[in-house]
Amino acid sequence: MSASEVVLELAASPEFFPVARSVTENASLAMGLEKAEARRVAMATEEIFMSLCKSAPGRKLSIRCTPGGYCVITEFVFQDPGFPLEYFNMTSSVSTSNEQDMANLGLLVASRIMDGFSVERDDSGRFMLKLIKEKCYPRHTGEGASHLAPLTAFSVRKADSEEAAYAAAQAVGLYPAHALPRQFLHPRMLADRIDFGGATAAVAVGPGGEIAGIVAWDLSSSGSMVECHGPFLLTRDGNPALCEALLDFCIGDIAKLPVMGLINRRHNRDIPIHYFETVGSLPLTAGNGETFQAPAYFRQMQEDAGCNVWAHESLEEFLEKQYARLCLPRKILRPLGRALDPLSRSVLFSEFDRNAGNVTFLPVSPGRDILPNVEAHLNMANKEAIKNVFFGIDLGRPWQADFAPAVLQAGFSPRYILPYAGCGDMAFFSL
Amino acid sequence: MTTCALPDFDRLVPPHIKCFEAYIPSKPDDVLMQYYGCASLLRLNNNENPLGPPEESRQAILDFPPNRASVYPSGDAYHLRRKLAERFGMDLDQFLVGNGANEVIAFVIKAFCQEGDNIVTADKTFAVYEWVAQFSGFEARTVPLKDYGFDDEAMLAAADERTKIFFVCNPNNPTGAYWDRNKLLNFLNRVGNKSIVVVDEAYCEFVEKPDFPDAMELLPQYPNLVTFRTFSKMFGLASLRIGYLAGSLEVVDIIRRTCVVYSVNALAQAAALAALESKHHIENTRALVREAKEYLHHEMNSLGLFTVGEEGCYLMVRLPMSDSLAYRKLMSQGVMIRTMTGFRFPNFIRVSVGEMPAMQRFVHCLKNILRESGHD
Numbered sequence: 143m144s145a146s147e148v149v150l151e152l153a154a155s156p157e158f159f160p161v162a163r164s165v166t167e168n169a170s171l172a173m174g175l176e177k178a179e180a181r182r183v184a185m186a187t188e189e190i191f192m193s194l195c196k197s198a199p200g201r202k203l204s205i206r207c208t209p210g211g212y213c214v215i216t217e218f219v220f221q222d223p224g225f226p227l228e229y230f231n232m233t234s235s236v237s238t239s240n241e242q243d244m245a246n247l248g249l250l251v252a253s254r255i256m257d258g259f260s261v262e263r264d265d266s267g268r269f270m271l272k273l274i275k276e277k278c279y280p281r282h283t284g285e286g287a288s289h290l291a292p293l294t295a296f297s298v299r300k301a302d303s304e305e306a307a308y309a310a311a312q313a314v315g316l317y318p319a320h321a322l323p324r325q326f327l328h329p330r331m332l333a334d335r336i337d338f339g340g341a342t343a344a345v346a347v348g349p350g351g352e353i354a355g356i357v358a359w360d361l362s363s364s365g366s367m368v369e370c371h372g373p374f375l376l377t378r379d380g381n382p383a384l385c386e387a388l389l390d391f392c393i394g395d396i397a398k399l400p401v402m403g404l405i406n407r408r409h410n411r412d413i414p415i416h417y418f419e420t421v422g423s424l425p426l427t428a429g430n431g432e433t434f435q436a437p438a439y440f441r442q443m444q445e446d447a448g449c450n451v452w453a454h455e456s457l458e459e460f461l462e463k464q465y466a467r468l469c470l471p472r473k474i475l476r477p478l479g480r481a482l483d484p485l486s487r488s489v490l491f492s493e494f495d496r497n498a499g500n501v502t503f504l505p506v507s508p509g510r511d512i513l514p515n516v517e518a519h520l521n522m523a524n525k526e527a528i529k530n531v532f533f534g535i536d537l538g539r540p541w542q543a544d545f546a547p548a549v550l551q552a553g554f555s556p557r558y559i560l561p562y563a564g565c566g567d568m569a570f571f572s573l
Numbered sequence: 574m575t576t577c578a579l580p581d582f583d584r585l586v587p588p589h590i591k592c593f594e595a596y597i598p599s600k601p602d603d604v605l606m607q608y609y610g611c612a613s614l615l616r617l618n619n620n621e622n623p624l625g626p627p628e629e630s631r632q633a634i635l636d637f638p639p640n641r642a643s644v645y646p647s648g649d650a651y652h653l654r655r656k657l658a659e660r661f662g663m664d665l666d667q668f669l670v671g672n673g674a675n676e677v678i679a680f681v682i683k684a685f686c687q688e689g690d691n692i693v694t695a696d697k698t699f700a701v702y703e704w705v706a707q708f709s710g711f712e713a714r715t716v717p718l719k720d721y722g723f724d725d726e727a728m729l730a731a732a733d734e735r736t737k738i739f740f741v742c743n744p745n746n747p748t749g750a751y752w753d754r755n756k757l758l759n760f761l762n763r764v765g766n767k768s769i770v771v772v773d774e775a776y777c778e779f780v781e782k783p784d785f786p787d788a789m790e791l792l793p794q795y796p797n798l799v800t801f802r803t804f805s806k807m808f809g810l811a812s813l814r815i816g817y818l819a820g821s822l823e824v825v826d827i828i829r830r831t832c833v834v835y836s837v838n839a840l841a842q843a844a845a846l847a848a849l850e851s852k853h854h855i856e857n858t859r860a861l862v863r864e865a866k867e868y869l870h871h872e873m874n875s876l877g878l879f880t881v882g883e884e885g886c887y888l889m890v891r892l893p894m895s896d897s898l899a900y901r902k903l904m905s906q907g908v909m910i911r912t913m914t915g916f917r918f919p920n921f922i923r924v925s926v927g928e929m930p931a932m933q934r935f936v937h938c939l940k941n942i943l944r945e946s947g948h949d
């Protein structure tokens with residue numbers, strides 16, 4: 143346990159419900175959330191705790207509250223190997239009378255209250271239901287930003303949080319909103335993330351100390367990918383050398399980390415795209431209904447030693463084409479079918495990013511009901527009015543191959559492969 | 574049967590190990606060739622000597638009686654050290670032989686660093702100094718290069734009273750830049766007796782410049798100086814794993830306390846001993862490197878590609894694309910180079926010098942991938 147976190151261990155029994163609620167609410171307040179946000183954490187805790195009392199009565203769990211700088215993370219951790227996995231399927235409907243479905247509904251309600259909601263499984267088989275509530279940040283309008291005059295000389299260095307927030311605010315005035323990540327649109331969020339160690343930024347500085355460009359980056363939750371934002375240029379000229387120097391700095395900073403790739407999901411005219419490979423793109427619908435293709439620029443951080451991937455035949459053609467196009471050394475293997483218990487139910491994790499209107503479904507365990515389960519999840523996303531629905535299959539796990547035909551049948555199309563983004567390569571689908 | 578739970582890693586694993594990434598060496602040729610679908614593989618990634626070991630070492634390897642495999646080697650490479658002492662006019666106890674120069678890096682760090690100490694080196698150099706320090710729990714202060722060479726002033730500025738060792742790679746891998754005699758002497762004078770200065774001369778035998786300093790000659794004047802040498806590069810014995818360090822008697826006496834005896838096998842000792850007798854090997858290798866580098870420089874320039882690599886048996890080339898993509902594309906044509914992203918030189922590759930046909934094949938394949946990606 144780290145010095146700044148709060149951990150509560152208890153059983154999923156209704157009498158402990160007030161304890162769980164008050165601990166998460168008070169921890170959230172202590173970790174910097176305003177009253178309204180802390181109350182929402184308490185409400186989500188209530189939904190999850192009550193649903194746990196139904197699906198896993200009396201089972202032990204711990205609740206961990208951790209400050210994230212820009213947010214508070216509340217995790218429900220299940221150490222118990224016998225924990226009912228079906229709990230994580232978010233496919234219930236209000237009209238159902240089934241107890242399990244009612245329990246799942248609790249998760250769904252909790253996910254609506256939070257900014258981020260996901261389920262993770264760590265190496266030791268522990269499950270973590272992770273809820274993220276962000277602090278409330280004002281959105282920057284970009285007012286007052288103007289291009290600097292071209293620079294004759296510059297140097298690049300790590301930015302402190304104030305410099306980064308300043309440069310992000312300038313970028314808001316100079317780039318279209320869809321080119322900017324959330325933490326740029328809310329520059330104080332970027333500052334908090336940097337102060338907390340959750341994000342890093344570099345700036346290019348001119349001879350007079352003027353900040354002429356910025357790039358920011360953060361580690362994915364799995365730790366295998368780094369996402370980079372930018373570079374963004376604040377001078378009037380297109381200055382490729384400056385943008386390359388910013389990216390060089392970012393790459394140098396992560397070069398010795400156990401990171402497989404660097405990814406950039408937002409196009410802007412100043413990104414030196416020859417540093418990346420375009421692995422594909424995703425159709426996205428923004429909050430205002432505008433649709434666009436979001437590219438996935440990828441840069442491999444290691445020498446690729448080749449690996450095997452597991453895939454259903456329905457995906458083979460797509461994979462072969464992609465692997466040939468990207469020149470990725472892969473051997474595609476078809477897993478031998480496994481005999482599954484006729485009653486086994488498949489389970490999917492749902493990762494919500496409510497602010498972006500996104501959900502990504504990821505398989506957690508196989509079952510006999512894959513197609514109806516995928517369809518039920520799609521239904522749920524529709525009812526929740528989520529605009530962007532994605533599916534990810536980990537090609538490093540043979541049992542996940544069975545999901546491909548159902549995912550395709552449910553209307554998803556494969557969009558791109560992200561090398562080594564999971565246990566092996568990840569294939570991403572969208573509708 | 575019950576399965577025990579995993580060890581309590583949270584408590585067992587020190588923080589500096591938790592956040593350290595293991596170095597994964599490349600897979601064997603046969604496996605790589607299968608994945609990349611190439612019929613042969615030209616390894617230009619490890620700065621090996623394309624001529625192989627000297628004739629004298631080849632003979633020593635052939636003469637090695639298989640029966641001796643069952644007998645422990647000399648635990649401290651006695652005969653080899655005696656030969657080195659004779660060669661350099663020093664005492665045999667001024668040498669410590671290791672399982673490659675890599676092993677002696679760890680000896681030095683273990684001998685001088687304790688909790689809270691740091692080492693100072695460059696950010697873009699051979700990474701093992703930094704790694705060993707970090708996974709041993711010590712801070713590695715990495716100072717940016719200046720004009721592709723070690724920045725003496727910045728290294729001195731980065732040091733404090735807890736700096737135990739400076740590591741200088743001379744000539745530098747991968748940039749090929751070197752400190753001349755004056756610069757090294759000035760640095761040693763400035764450091765005084767406050768820290769150990771290691772000069773890694775893994776590639777010194779490739780340098781023909783008259784102002785290149787021989788750290789071995791400076792040992793009598795600077796008792797805090799330690800030099801590393803290896804038989805892996807010029808002497809073509811990389812697979813046998815043998816290298817050594819030399820320093821003053823007093824310093825080596827300290828380092829010896831952390832050194833694992835019997836780590837260097839008998840075949841390696843015999844081959845290295847013979848290598849020191851070689852007559853034309855260095856000359857022949859230098860001639861090959863000179864010709865190949867000239868050719869490479871010329872070809873890269875005509876492709877408009879920027880190169881870095883004054884000295885050493887390697888050359889860095891900056892590509893108009895990601896080095897890891899270029900790696901895959903070259904691999905699928907059977908050519909293996911080293912990507913430089915890990916050395917913090919994004920989009921650079923390092924090519925080890927090979928014989929002319931190998932160099933021509935590399936250039937041909939590189940032209941193919943540039944053409945394919947519209948960069949010709």
Ligand SMILES: Cc1ncc(COP(=O)(O)O)c(C=O)c1O
Pocket residue numbers: 619620672673674675676699742746773775776802803804805811814815816
């Ligand atoms: C600068 C430098 N030092 C030391 C070594 C280690 O050599 P070895 O362990 O093979 O003796 C190398 C190998 O690449 C190197 O480049």
